[in-house]
Amino acid sequence: MYPFFKDDVAIQIHKGCVSHFFTCSTLKCKSDVGGVRCYQDKANKSLTANLWHHAIHCFGNEAVNVTVKGEPAVSQSGNIFSSFAHQEQ
Ligand SMILES: [Zn+2]
Numbered sequence: 520m521y522p523f524f525k526d527d528v529a530i531q532i533h534k535g536c537v538s539h540f541f542t543c544s545t546l547k548c549k550s551d552v553g554g555v556r557c558y559q560d561k562a563n564k565s566l567t568a569n570l571w572h573h574a575i576h577c578f579g580n581e582a583v584n585v586t587v588k589g590e591p592a593v594s595q596s597g598n599i600f601s602s603f604a605h606q607e608q
């Protein structure tokens with residue numbers, strides 16, 4: 520889906536509601552749960568917004584913008600940090 524999240528989306532039943540859990544691909548996620556949980560009854564639009572919001576929070580605006588533009592800098596999750604750090608110098 521996005522390079523910011525792992526491919527294996529976990530399906531969880533939480534209080535009777537089906538939810539999908541997207542695991543953050545950072546080694547050290549900045550959120551408490553380590554990913555984004557989304558309930559199936561919510562619109563896809565909010566899911567995408569939540570995923571991007573989380574990606575920007577964990578990886579930074581710069582890395583997300585590079586991905587949106589389709590540049591190959593973020594094909595490996597580990598490369599994000601080195602390329603991002605390089606730009607700040
Ligand atoms: Zn994260």
